[in-house]
Amino acid sequence: MGSLVDPAFVQAPEHRPKPTAPEAAVGIPLIDLSPILHSPIPAAGGAAPPAISRLLAEVEAACLEWGFFQVINHGVPSELLDNIMAASKGFFALPAEEKRQVRRDDVNPLGYYDVEHTKNVRDWKEVFDFVVEEPAVLPASAEPGADEFLPLRNRWPEYPPGFREACEKYAKAANELAFKLLELIALTLGLPANRLNGFFKDQSSFIRFNHYPPCPSPHLALGVGRHKDGGALTILAQDVGGLDVKRQSDGEWIRVKPIPNSYIINVGDIIQVWSNDKYQSAEHRVSVNSVGERFSIPFFFNPALYVMVQPLEELIDEEKRPAKYNAYNWGEFFKSRKNSNFKKLEMENTQIYHFKKAV
Ligand SMILES: O=C(O)CCC(=O)C(=O)O
Numbered sequence: 001m002g003s004l005v006d007p008a009f010v011q012a013p014e015h016r017p018k019p020t021a022p023e024a025a026v027g028i029p030l031i032d033l034s035p036i037l038h039s040p041i042p043a044a045g046g047a048a049p050p051a052i053s054r055l056l057a058e059v060e061a062a063c064l065e066w067g068f069f070q071v072i073n074h075g076v077p078s079e080l081l082d083n084i085m086a087a088s089k090g091f092f093a094l095p096a097e098e099k100r101q102v103r104r105d106d107v108n109p110l111g112y113y114d115v116e117h118t119k120n121v122r123d124w125k126e127v128f129d130f131v132v133e134e135p136a137v138l139p140a141s142a143e144p145g146a147d148e149f150l151p152l153r154n155r156w157p158e159y160p161p162g163f164r165e166a167c168e169k170y171a172k173a174a175n176e177l178a179f180k181l182l183e184l185i186a187l188t189l190g191l192p193a194n195r196l197n198g199f200f201k202d203q204s205s206f207i208r209f210n211h212y213p214p215c216p217s218p219h220l221a222l223g224v225g226r227h228k229d230g231g232a233l234t235i236l237a238q239d240v241g242g243l244d245v246k247r248q249s250d251g252e253w254i255r256v257k258p259i260p261n262s263y264i265i266n267v268g269d270i271i272q273v274w275s276n277d278k279y280q281s282a283e284h285r286v287s288v289n290s291v292g293e294r295f296s297i298p299f300f301f302n303p304a305l306y307v308m309v310q311p312l313e314e315l316i317d318e319e320k321r322p323a324k325y326n327a328y329n330w331g332e333f334f335k336s337r338k339n340s341n342f343k344k345l346e347m348e349n350t351q352i353y354h355f356k357k358a359v
Contacts, residue, residue, distance in 0.1 A: 031058050031072075068264065068282055075177060108153060110131060130167055134152065205300055230270070233271065237297045243284060243296070272352065305330055326355045
């Protein structure tokens with residue numbers, strides 16, 4: 001079969017999806033968050049009741065083996081997800097000129113965009129981004145001039161009605177879930193539950209609406225090319241399947257099965273660095289199909305732009321477990337990623353291995 005799409009979308013042969021990605025008999029783990037639905041997360045793992053200790057063991061195993069898991073009984077009311085999905089679908093159904101009223105530009109990366117690139121190949125999708133806490137202002141102590149290039153201000157469309165309210169209500173609930181997951185992960189690292197919370201004062205988290213229209217050449221293009229998330233954690237809602245995760249044990253791409261009222265969670269690069277490589281940020285991508293459209297809503301949970309990311313000192317032992325990364329500035333990393341998504345560049349975009357220490 002030849003190509004019916006613009007060459008800008010065509011993946012190199014080694015990155016093209018197989019006609020059917022296997023849905024593994026044992027896919028990414030499914031974790032029931034009921035033990036923390038109505039009870040507080042304990043301040044330290046040692047003091048945890050048995051149900052929470054079991055939950056921590058499941059989270060730890062999932063982060064070690066997959067870097068991905070699905071959660072149920074997560075506490076985000078289903079009507080908030082229904083409302084934001086409806087808002088997303090309503091927005092993408094608008095005429096192109098209406099969507100372009102809130103188009104991102106090279107100064108402000110928020111709003112609508114339909115020519116995003118991942119690793120310099122165009123993605124088969126359109127997106128809308130907004131930050132969870134606005135504006136994500138850099139405090140006076142940050143790099144001089146830094147807030148001039150990252151004024152994270154939302155652009156709200158006039159239509160569909162109720163769009164902004166649906167976004168803001170959902171963001172609040174998903175943000176609460178993000179903090180719970182962060183605390184669980186801190187406990188699995190043997191740290192106090194709130195050890196990582198301070199990095200998220202002035203957080204730069206954002207929510208993205210993805211719309212993947214049907215694609216006439218799904219064997220050549222991808223909805224999102226293979227990548228790892230640069231932030232701390234991602235909480236993803238999807239309507240139908242299409243997300244493929246690279247299994248760490250053998251590098252096979254595995255399709256994540258949609259489970260109603262669940263979220264897909266993955267650890268991002270920042271947790272990989274904080275954990276000094278105990279946990280891995282897993283590569284993933286989105287396959288498209290020729291018959292139906294797909295919608296997804298990731299919540300990218302990101303620390304403040306001024307945070308310097310480096311292995312946590314409690315997890316480092318200069319003799320037995322030396323730090324594997326040099327510190328890097330999250331705002332610089334984020335800006336560089338956003339720029340590489342904005343236009344095709346001739347070089348590889350920023351990756352955490354660029355900050356790996358020589359051994
Ligand atoms: O649509 C999805 O399932 C995943 C989206 C994703 O990986 C991204 O937007 O970075």
